[in-house]
Amino acid sequence: MKRVAILISGGGSNMLALLDSMAEAGHPATPCLVASNDPEAAGLARAAARGVATDAVDHRPFGKDRAAFEAELQALIAAHDADMICLAGFMRVLTAGFVTPWSGRMINIHPSLLPKYRGLHTHARALEAGDAEHGCTVHEVTPELDDGPILGQARVPVKPGDTPEILAARVLEMEHKLYPAVLRRFAAGDRRPVWLP
Numbered sequence: 001m002k003r004v005a006i007l008i009s010g011g012g013s014n015m016l017a018l019l020d021s022m023a024e025a026g027h028p029a030t031p032c033l034v035a036s037n038d039p040e041a042a043g044l045a046r047a048a049a050r051g052v053a054t055d056a057v058d059h060r061p062f063g064k065d066r067a068a069f070e071a072e073l074q075a076l077i078a079a080h081d082a083d084m085i086c087l088a089g090f091m092r093v094l095t096a097g098f099v100t101p102w103s104g105r106m107i108n109i110h111p112s113l114l115p116k117y118r119g120l121h122t123h124a125r126a127l128e129a130g131d132a133e134h135g136c137t138v139h140e141v142t143p144e145l146d147d148g149p150i151l152g153q154a155r156v157p158v159k160p161g162d163t164p165e166i167l168a169a170r171v172l173e174m175e176h177k178l179y180p181a182v183l184r185r186f187a188a189g190d191r192r193p194v195w196l197p
């Protein structure tokens with residue numbers, strides 16, 4: 001049974017989808033920690049309500065000292081004996097110092113069809129480009145931002161009149177399907193990619 005630490009920064013809707021999925025019979029993983037860089041992240045209370053251990057390492061007191069923040073975060077994750085990490089709406093860039101020891105054991109969901117639109121504001125960028133479709137990607141985390149091996153993608157149509165908010169909501173709905181499907185395979189050691197629909 002793989003022990004999964006989930007890192008969030010906000011509401012944690014992807015985290016909740018992962019918790020709900022891992023609660024299903026026969027799932028090869030179990031959540032051991034939900035942690036955030038923001039002690040006020042709403043997702044922490046939602047995880048605690050489901051009986052999952054939660055904690056936070058506020059990144060703000062560390063200022064520009066990313067290594068010190070990451071050392072605290074690593075200690076917290078290690079204290080919960082995690083076997084792997086899921087980044088789920090986690091909005092801090094992690095350095096190679098944190099990422100490399102987790103190589104092959106840390107995954108992330110990004111709201112675009114990578115390699116298109118790494119970074120932020122992906123929905124607005126897809127609309128500006130006039131893309132006919134958009135979507136989300138789950139990938140292994142490497143030191144390069146939003147760049148690791150792709151483990152799954154889900155596509156949605158872009159529709160006339162879409163705003164970034166409307167498109168983001170359509171993508172988020174697919175994120176909640178894609179991420180659990182990928183985690184179930186990945187935790188069982190199966191790296192075959194998941195393509196949705």
Ligand code: GRF
Nearest residue numbers: 010011012013014088089111
């Ligand atoms: C989502 O768009 C996700 O793709 C991105 O963060 C946003 C919020 O995710 N990584 P969540 O609701 O906090 O899971």
